[in-house]
Amino acid sequence: MKDVIRVSDMSRSNIDSLCTLDEPDLKPSRSSLGSVKEGPALTPLKPEVIQCCECGLDGTCALNIARPKSREEEDRLVASFLSGLEKLFTRENNWTFLRFLVYTMENCTRCQSCSDACHIYEASGRQEIYRPTYRTEVLRRLYFKYVKHGGLLSAWQHGDIELNWPLVARLAELSYRCNLCRRCTQVCPIGADNGLVAHELRKIFSQEMGIHPKELHDKGTMLQLKVGSTTGMPSAAVKDNVEFIDEDMSERTGLDVHTPWDVEGADVLLIHNAGEILAWPENPGAYSVVLNAAGIRWTLSSELAGYDAVNYGLWYDDAQFTRIALKQLDVARKLKVKKIVIGECGHAHKSLLVNVNRIAYGDLDIPRFSSIDLLRDIVFSGKLKLDPSRNNFPVTLQDPCAIVRLMRIIEPQREILRAIAPRFREMTPHGVDNYCCGGGGGLAILNANNFGDWRSEVAGRKKLDQILNAFSDSLDPSIPKYVCAPCSNCKGQIRDLFAYWNIWGRNRILYGGLVELIVNAMTEVKPGFLDWEWR
Amino acid sequence: MTLLLSIAIYVGLGVFLLGCLLRILRYARTPVPLVWDLLSTSDDEADQAGHRGSYFEETNWSKHRRHKHSLGEIVVMLKEIFVLHGLWKINRPLWRWSFPFHTGLYLLLAGGSLSGLGVLFHSYAVAAAIFSPARICAWIGLWLTLFGSSGLAWRRITDPNLRPYTVPGDLINLGGFALACLLILAGSLSRTMPPFRETVFALLTFQKILHLPVLAQTGILVGCAMTAYIPYTQMAHFIAKYVTYYMVSREDAAMKATIDAEMAKNLAYHPTWSASHIAAEGNKSWAEIATSNPISAERISK
Ligand code: SF4
Ligand code: SF4
Numbered sequence: 093m094k095d096v097i098r099v100s101d102m103s104r105s106n107i108d109s110l111c112t113l114d115e116p117d118l119k120p121s122r123s124s125l126g127s128v129k130e131g132p133a134l135t136p137l138k139p140e141v142i143q144c145c146e147c148g149l150d151g152t153c154a155l156n157i158a159r160p161k162s163r164e165e166e167d168r169l170v171a172s173f174l175s176g177l178e179k180l181f182t183r184e185n186n187w188t189f190l191r192f193l194v195y196t197m198e199n200c201t202r203c204q205s206c207s208d209a210c211h212i213y214e215a216s217g218r219q220e221i222y223r224p225t226y227r228t229e230v231l232r233r234l235y236f237k238y239v240k241h242g243g244l245l246s247a248w249q250h251g252d253i254e255l256n257w258p259l260v261a262r263l264a265e266l267s268y269r270c271n272l273c274r275r276c277t278q279v280c281p282i283g284a285d286n287g288l289v290a291h292e293l294r295k296i297f298s299q300e301m302g303i304h305p306k307e308l309h310d311k312g313t314m315l316q317l318k319v320g321s322t323t324g325m326p327s328a329a330v331k332d333n334v335e336f337i338d339e340d341m342s343e344r345t346g347l348d349v350h351t352p353w354d355v356e357g358a359d360v361l362l363i364h365n366a367g368e369i370l371a372w373p374e375n376p377g378a379y380s381v382v383l384n385a386a387g388i389r390w391t392l393s394s395e396l397a398g399y400d401a402v403n404y405g406l407w408y409d410d411a412q413f414t415r416i417a418l419k420q421l422d423v424a425r426k427l428k429v430k431k432i433v434i435g436e437c438g439h440a441h442k443s444l445l446v447n448v449n450r451i452a453y454g455d456l457d458i459p460r461f462s463s464i465d466l467l468r469d470i471v472f473s474g475k476l477k478l479d480p481s482r483n484n485f486p487v488t489l490q491d492p493c494a495i496v497r498l499m500r501i502i503e504p505q506r507e508i509l510r511a512i513a514p515r516f517r518e519m520t521p522h523g524v525d526n527y528c529c530g531g532g533g534g535l536a537i538l539n540a541n542n543f544g545d546w547r548s549e550v551a552g553r554k555k556l557d558q559i560l561n562a563f564s565d566s567l568d569p570s571i572p573k574y575v576c577a578p579c580s581n582c583k584g585q586i587r588d589l590f591a592y593w594n595i596w597g598r599n600r601i602l603y604g605g606l607v608e609l610i611v612n613a614m615t616e617v618k619p620g621f622l623d624w625e626w627r
Numbered sequence: 628m629t630l631l632l633s634i635a636i637y638v639g640l641g642v643f644l645l646g647c648l649l650r651i652l653r654y655a656r657t658p659v660p661l662v663w664d665l666l667s668t669s670d671d672e673a674d675q676a677g678h679r680g681s682y683f684e685e686t687n688w689s690k691h692r693r694h695k696h697s698l699g700e701i702v703v704m705l706k707e708i709f710v711l712h713g714l715w716k717i718n719r720p721l722w723r724w725s726f727p728f729h730t731g732l733y734l735l736l737a738g739g740s741l742s743g744l745g746v747l748f749h750s751y752a753v754a755a756a757i758f759s760p761a762r763i764c765a766w767i768g769l770w771l772t773l774f775g776s777s778g779l780a781w782r783r784i785t786d787p788n789l790r791p792y793t794v795p796g797d798l799i800n801l802g803g804f805a806l807a808c809l810l811i812l813a814g815s816l817s818r819t820m821p822p823f824r825e826t827v828f829a830l831l832t833f834q835k836i837l838h839l840p841v842l843a844q845t846g847i848l849v850g851c852a853m854t855a856y857i858p859y860t861q862m863a864h865f866i867a868k869y870v871t872y873y874m875v876s877r878e879d880a881a882m883k884a885t886i887d888a889e890m891a892k893n894l895a896y897h898p899t900w901s902a903s904h905i906a907a908e909g910n911k912s913w914a915e916i917a918t919s920n921p922i923s924a925e926r927i928s929k
Contacts, residue, residue: 098791175901185900187658187893187913194657199864202792203725205718220791229792249796249860281713282864288663302902314904318922411905414917431687445683449662451894451917453887465686500681524679 097220099229102262103254107142109151110221110262117217118549120557126567127593133549135542146261150221152546154268154305154538157261166257169301173260174238176300180292181239185299188410192285193292197235200228200284206276211527211554212269222550224276224286227266230259231289264303267293271551272407272533273493278524290533294408304408307537312404313412317419321366321400330399333369334376334392341377345611346618351380354427355391361429362390362463363420363444365437365580366400368605372583372627375436378607379463381617386470391429398423401440406447407534417448421456432460436605438492438532438579441499462495464578467607468504471511477615480512485572487513487609488562490555490586491526492579500524505578505606512613513576519558529555529577531585547585548592556589559601567599572624575603587627596626632847633833639851646858650866659889708865709733724782728775728804734768737761742827749828762823773808776801800853800860807850814843 097110104110113133115122122129134151147153160166179185181194206224207213213222220226233253236242242250253259270290277285297303312322319326325333334351341349352358362383368375383390393399397419405413421444424432434440445460452458470476489509495501502523509516519526529536530552538547548556563573577583586603595601602624612621706712711729714722741761748754780801783793814820817840821829829837830847839847857863894914898907904921911919 096787096791172901179898179900183658183893184896185898187896188661189663191654191657191660192663195654199861201861201864202789202797203714203718203721204788204792205714205721207788209717225792248799249794251794279713279717281707281711281717299900299902299905302904309904314922317920411900411916411921414913415920418917446662450659450886450890451661453890459687461686462683465684469686499683500679501683502680504684 099226099233099251100253102230103256103259104148105256105258107146107148107258109148111150111219113151113216113219113546113550117219118553119215119217120553125553125556125560125593126598129593134545137541141541146258146265147541148258149262149265150219150269150546152543153265153541154535154543155264155303156306156540157264157303160257170255170257170260172301173296174255176296177234178239179300180296181235186292186295186410189288189292192288196228196284196286196289197232199282200225200232200280201282202229203281206280206284206286209275209279211273211275211530212271212551215550215553221266222269224270227263227270227293228284228286228289230263230266231293263293264297266290267297268305268533268535268538269551270533271493271528271530271535273528274497275493275525275528278497287533291407295410298409299411305534305538305540307539308404308408308534309412312402312537313409313416316397316400316402316404316416317412320396320398322402322404323366323370323400325366325369327394327396327399330366330369331394333373337369337373337377338380340373341381344374344618344621344623345381345614347381347385347616349377349380349384351376352391353394355389357428357430358389358391359430360388360390360433360466361393361398361424361427361431362433362435363393363398363401363440364435365402365440367402367580367584368435368437371587372580372605374608374621375605378605378611378621379435381611381614382467382470382476382607385614385616386473386475388466388470390433391427393423393427395423395426398427401434401437401444403440403443404534406439406443413443413447414451417443418451418456420444421448421452421458424458425455430459432458433463433466434460435463436578436580436607438494438581439534441492441501442494446499462499462501462504464495464501464504464508464606467610468508471508471610476610478512478610478613479615480514480613482613482619483513483609484515485574486515486517486563486566487574487576488517488519488559489522490519490529490575490577490579490582490603491522491524492577492582493526493528493532495579496526497524505576508606508610509576512609517562519562527554527558529582529585530589531581536581536585536588544588544592548589552585552589555586556593556595559586559595560599563599563601569598569600571600573599573601574609574622575601576606576609577603578606600624602626629829629837629839629844630833630835632839632844632851633830635848635851636830639854642855643858646855647863647866650858650863654866658893659886720786721779721782724775724778726775727771728779731768731771731773731775731808734764735772736768738763738765738768743831745824746828746831754824758824758827761827765823769808769812773805773812776804776808780805796860800856800862803849803853803856807846807853810842810846810849812846814840814846817842 101110115133118133137147144159145153146157146159160169183190210224216222233251236246236250267290272287272291274287277287315324316322338349338351364376397416403413403416405416434444441462530547535547559575577586583603590596611617711722711726714725738761741757745754745757745761780798783789783797819840895912897912899909900907906921
């Protein structure tokens with residue numbers, strides 16, 4: 093039996109990983125996932141990475157934090173962490189989330205009822221470090237010791253912990269072993285929020301220490317603020333690409349597809365996750381087809397941040413979050429559109445429909461809603477002629493955490509699928525009880541070292557199991573199947589998950605968005621819009 | 628000694644109420660945060676239709692945001708408070724102990740409140756009708772609290788899921804309740820224990836003449852100490868939950884003007900975060916930071 097990893101082990105000074113992920117421990121087993129894969133769960137980290145970076149958590153490394161070269165540097169980093177910790181609990185620095193954070197710190201009863209709600213904890217074979225409360229317990233002890241300056245009595249009441257550089261480095265990595273899906277929060281009887289804790293820890297590292305995954309910061313929010321999109325596409329390139337998509341769509345559908353740009357006073361400003369334009373161009377293309385066919389007065393924007401609904405700041409940095417969200421609203425304000433509609437992107441829904449609400453006042457408070465609702469209204473308006481038999485293949489639905497659990501947009505997508513996909517079936521569980529795809533909280537785009545293995549072996553394992561179970565009556569590769577995932581982040585994760593486990597080759601399961609199924613069912617569109625090609 | 632007990636009861640109660648008040652104020656005075664709450668399962672019509680959806684399922688929802696408290700929400704709250712429904716659903720083994728523990732505390736609270744009422748109406752005939760349910764509540768409450776707290780302490784020590792996260796404070800908290808109940812129950816079984824009504828009246832009205840068994844006296848003292856101590860521990864989650872999740876976070880529509888004013892205050896704060904991309908420089912407000920572009924201050928690494 094493995095040794096139990098204690099909270100105090102985070103301060104262990106040797107560089108060895110706190111835990112190793114051995115394949116036999118992971119659940120469900122490879123064989124019950126129908127895989128013949130062999131070898132270790134994670135490709136071993138390269139010796140040079142282990143030598144120069146802090147990888148003392150679990151055999152993977154998302155952040156590549158450089159190992160300090162001297163004791164002084166270590167002390168400086170610990171002092172910087174401590175300073176960030178103190179700031180996290182002040183109103184000037186963290187008015188954004190202070191209330192919920194303090195609540196979680198001071199009220200959790202450590203009953204562990206939330207543990208089994210977490211897919212990462214479960215899939216890892218219940219590795220202690222992935223228990224939702226583990227990182228919270230570390231932060232809680234630090235809070236009472238260093239922020240509340242509790243003495244012996246406090247240590248007795250809340251537990252003690254030693255703050256040193258190994259703990260700080262491990263905590264940074266550990267904050268990126270959570271999908272921020274808040275399934276654990278949903279089941280907590282008192283509403284303590286372990287997902288929020290991961291988010292707040294990320295903020296100490298980013299906002300105080302300048303430590304963040306490159307993919308979220310340098311190639312994410314900073315790039316978006318510089319050129320307009322996390323894809324790196326400036327405005328002109330986006331327009332070119334969409335023009336190309338229009339041509340391709342016209343050819344594939346037999347309709348004259350044209351995407352409008354920068355239409356002042358339009359009824360709807362549609363903002364896609366710009367990643368769609370590069371990775372899944374048929375999604376924005378299908379929106380153009382459907383909105384035009386429904387006679388909506390709509391537009392895209394070519395302004396900085398106006399053509400990319402992405403806001404990675406939501407996951408790790410309040411300053412970056414507010415900067416991007418306000419820019420996106422400002423684009424809509426200048427364009428004088430009546431409403432903003434968010435494309436099929438979960439975290440963009442959360443960012444622009446929920447989190448920004450209280451700071452979007454005055455003329456920035458432009459009505460905003462979900463493209464899923466709009467699609468439901470269009471499908472049931474009778475404006476499109478739809479033939480469900482064109483979608484006569486097994487379809488299941490991925491519920492993006494942000495859209496479904498956090499915002500409770502549950503039925504519109506189901507109403508659509510029940511109307512246009514005769515072989516639609518649910519995953520178990522689904523709706524607000526869904527499991528995250530394993531890519532939530534920004535993890536889907538993290539790829540340093542062997543982190544992709546971790547996403548597929550651990551974070552996404554539960555989702556893969558759910559998908560295979562949903563199609564258990566039709567796993568044979570002769571039957572094409574479709575996972576409808578109305579979220580770019582989920583799609584990215586499912587793409588990587590399927591590639592890793594060879595799901596397309598083995599079972600012919602494709603994934604894609606919601607709007608594509610609508611276009612595939614439109615009678616005025618040439619049959620065979622879905623091309624059943626792996627991408 | 629009984630005078631000391633009377634003082635302890637009132638001091639314990641006073642400290643408890645003060646602690647609760649301070650805790651409420653502390654949470655209520657934290658700045659109004661960004662919206663982050665999980666949407667309630669029962670705060671709008673869509674949910675009443677039965678599928679747990681929210682107002683976000685409507686196009687144009689922002690024109691008529693609904694954040695009203697509904698009957699469904701109250702039922703959810705009551706189920707949570709009185710039967711610990713959430714715990715029952717997800718952690719039955721713990722619920723078996725937690726439910727009697729909480730019910731025991733509620734009954735003690737009810738017994739205590741009725742006793743206070745009985746003392747107020749002591750000279751009226753109705754007092755008898757008040758003291759007898761008070762006695763039953765107190766009696767059952769003591770047993771349930773003893774049973775629940777001992778069971779919870781036992782689970783904390785033996786359950787491999789709980790043990791690594793159990794600190795001495797948890798055991799002292801539960802042990803304190805168990806000890807207080809045990810001592811009072813043991814004392815009240817003694818032949819020298821005066822009747823319930825007489826005891827309560829004497830204790831609440833500072834009568835010196837009462838002779839209580841030492842066990843019961845000690846139990847009452849421990850109980851008073853525990854009562855005073857609750858609001859300063861995580862055992863006071865009942866207060867905070869109401870303040871953070873029910874009272875404040877979902878009232879955007881009703882409190883729009885207040886929230887806008889609070890937000891203006893928040894955005895005027897000057898953060899001191901040190902990372903270069905924040906560019907706080909100690910003299911910029913959140914509003915300035917949120918409307919600035921850090922790109923000139925930092926190089927993009929490709
Ligand atoms: S977060 Fe909630 S469910 Fe989890 S241990 Fe704390 S109180 Fe229990
Ligand atoms: S938020 Fe999701 S991933 Fe994170 S600890 Fe909770 S259940 Fe696990």
